[in-house]
Amino acid sequence: MDLANFFIQLLNSVQYGLLLFMLAAGLTLIFGIMGVVNLAHGSFYMLGAYLAWSLSALFGSLSLAIIGGAALSVLFGLALEWLLFRHFYERDHLDQVLLTFGLIYIFEELRSILWGDDVHGVPIPELLSASIPLTDNLSYPVYRLFMSGVCLALAAGLYFLISKTRLGMKIRAGAFNRDMAEALGVNIKLIHAVVFALGVGLAAVAGMVAAPVASVYPNMGSQVLIMCFVVVVIGGIGSVRGALIAALLVGLVDTFGKVLLPQVAGMLVYILMAAVLLYKPEGLFKQ
Amino acid sequence: MPTRRLVLTRSAAVMGTACSGLLLPELVRAQSGKVRVGFMLPYTGTFSQLGVAIENGFRMAINEQGGKLGGREIEYFKVDDESEPSKGIENASKLVQRDKVDVLVGTVHSGVQMGIQKVARDSGVLCLIPNAGVHAATRALCAPNVFRTSFSNSQPTRALGQAMVARGHKKAVWITWKYAAGDEAFEGFKESYTAAGGTIVKELGLPFPNVEFQALLTEIAALKPDAVACFFAGGGAAKFIRDYAAAGLKGKIPLYGSGFLTEGVLDAAGPAAEGIVTTMHYSDSLDTPRNKKFRLDYVKAFRSQPDVYAVQGYDTGLLLIQGANAVKGDLGAKPALYKAMEGATIDSPRGKWTMSKAHNPVQDIYLRVVENKENKVIGIAAKALSDSGLGCKMA
Numbered sequence: 001m002d003l004a005n006f007f008i009q010l011l012n013s014v015q016y017g018l019l020l021f022m023l024a025a026g027l028t029l030i031f032g033i034m035g036v037v038n039l040a041h042g043s044f045y046m047l048g049a050y051l052a053w054s055l056s057a058l059f060g061s062l063s064l065a066i067i068g069g070a071a072l073s074v075l076f077g078l079a080l081e082w083l084l085f086r087h088f089y090e091r092d093h094l095d096q097v098l099l100t101f102g103l104i105y106i107f108e109e110l111r112s113i114l115w116g117d118d119v120h121g122v123p124i125p126e127l128l129s130a131s132i133p134l135t136d137n138l139s140y141p142v143y144r145l146f147m148s149g150v151c152l153a154l155a156a157g158l159y160f161l162i163s164k165t166r167l168g169m170k171i172r173a174g175a176f177n178r179d180m181a182e183a184l185g186v187n188i189k190l191i192h193a194v195v196f197a198l199g200v201g202l203a204a205v206a207g208m209v210a211a212p213v214a215s216v217y218p219n220m221g222s223q224v225l226i227m228c229f230v231v232v233v234i235g236g237i238g239s240v241r242g243a244l245i246a247a248l249l250v251g252l253v254d255t256f257g258k259v260l261l262p263q264v265a266g267m268l269v270y271i272l273m274a275a276v277l278l279y280k281p282e283g284l285f286k287q
Numbered sequence: 288m289p290t291r292r293l294v295l296t297r298s299a300a301v302m303g304t305a306c307s308g309l310l311l312p313e314l315v316r317a318q319s320g321k322v323r324v325g326f327m328l329p330y331t332g333t334f335s336q337l338g339v340a341i342e343n344g345f346r347m348a349i350n351e352q353g354g355k356l357g358g359r360e361i362e363y364f365k366v367d368d369e370s371e372p373s374k375g376i377e378n379a380s381k382l383v384q385r386d387k388v389d390v391l392v393g394t395v396h397s398g399v400q401m402g403i404q405k406v407a408r409d410s411g412v413l414c415l416i417p418n419a420g421v422h423a424a425t426r427a428l429c430a431p432n433v434f435r436t437s438f439s440n441s442q443p444t445r446a447l448g449q450a451m452v453a454r455g456h457k458k459a460v461w462i463t464w465k466y467a468a469g470d471e472a473f474e475g476f477k478e479s480y481t482a483a484g485g486t487i488v489k490e491l492g493l494p495f496p497n498v499e500f501q502a503l504l505t506e507i508a509a510l511k512p513d514a515v516a517c518f519f520a521g522g523g524a525a526k527f528i529r530d531y532a533a534a535g536l537k538g539k540i541p542l543y544g545s546g547f548l549t550e551g552v553l554d555a556a557g558p559a560a561e562g563i564v565t566t567m568h569y570s571d572s573l574d575t576p577r578n579k580k581f582r583l584d585y586v587k588a589f590r591s592q593p594d595v596y597a598v599q600g601y602d603t604g605l606l607l608i609q610g611a612n613a614v615k616g617d618l619g620a621k622p623a624l625y626k627a628m629e630g631a632t633i634d635s636p637r638g639k640w641t642m643s644k645a646h647n648p649v650q651d652i653y654l655r656v657v658e659n660k661e662n663k664v665i666g667i668a669a670k671a672l673s674d675s676g677l678g679c680k681m682a
Contacts, residue, residue: 005508012505119526137508137511139508141533214499215522217522218333259503
């Protein structure tokens, strides 16, 4: 593998890793702060992709679709939290698993009724459809840089929100000791609703930016969910920093595995997970 | 010496039995009852349009015969197989045991086909496969009562290898989804391409139905092969074609594929598909009177353009008609029925074809190129190509 090829595959890995991070961050936040195991997280990714498809056709612009879709999915997250999830914070993990597993089926059925069962492509905006040539044969699509940019911006925003703002302080306090925080006047119910909606929004935005390169199809959420859980488990459950490192690691192993060892590529990520768990049973950055 | 009374009582007994329905129904059903035809096809999900096209084609062939099979009326039964392999056996059993069909027509998905294959082998019901190309159906698990009217998964790609070498591409990369149909398509390509003197530089794959091709396209660009050969179908195929162009490979490294790559996706793929060369047992643009008449009739009957799946359904009807005519509608006369179908020549819109010993079509495979959103035929990649039928032993 020559240098230019290696460099592009590295970009591919980072881009895939950052996308996984967007999903895993929401998953790990919702678990770390509210203690909810949310198997339906992949459905929010699917929701985002289908919203991107519908709204970009409606508005004729992907960026407008992403903004509109993000707002809609956050509202959806708030409604879902208020109707269902908040009743399950104190319940057993098994109850939560049953609830969210059931939700996967409900969301798939709703998706089928609303959008049908076909595979759809979302066009890449004219402005971002070029490629940057690196050698005479190799080039890198601008849209993938855009994807990475969006993910990085959101990751930075997330870091700022959690570690530098007053709201972030309350979120951390709530995660650390719920009763104590409540006694000190933190509105935990509101915090939970905000965090949940934030997680849904992150997953949906990931689905929306991914839609043009990953297509829009039934069950796309379940496939990505498995990868997300791998990332969360490797990174350490509840750790956002761990999710970032683990997502980048999974991106690297998956991408270079596909290219260098195509026969066993499907297994490599799981081998990585098993190896990490042998060495650190709680994940790399258990809080 | 029989008395008159004895004769009378015996006659009465025979008449009574006959009238009470113990003897008569068999005779009646065999001679003048309706032929029971069961469709087990996808009517919902990703493959629903394929199921509809197959049924349309089948009905069109039957309607050309006045709606009868060997002089008998037909009663149709339908089961939606949902392209769900885990329900394959249950759904096929419904048609065979509950509806007591004489013929089972199905299906599209190779995994579901394996369920049908089991039911067909256990029950002995005549089964016609209008699409699924899974090898086992006409190889290790072949059966006297199972006939395929479409293709085997390796048939189009077996013709592809020779064609690519003939066009001067000696070094190729192969890329597909890692699942049964992808592996079987690769088998055909590998055999014919290496036999013709080509070298497969690398074999790339990703899990079905994943469509994140970026890392693999980067690898193809770095390898700089003479050409790329692939097997993709449906929405994933359109995506692959678009990504291939977006990665800057179109125009630099020619793209070849099994014909399913460009079937039904040319609108979705847009200009990125122009110039792709594929091999397939049919093309919309086949310039024969037979195909033109078929296409005109189909449009009149169903108000939509026929595709390869409609042709396969139509041919399934033609094959059954030939068999039924040979036994004058008595589908219970199995040896004669199977013999007639094995010996049949099908005058199809795709060109004339016959049955191989393992009950898979022996057919011409066309070489086609995408021009102005159409698969134009530019030659015949393989004449009267058969599937190996490896391991098939008809009991």
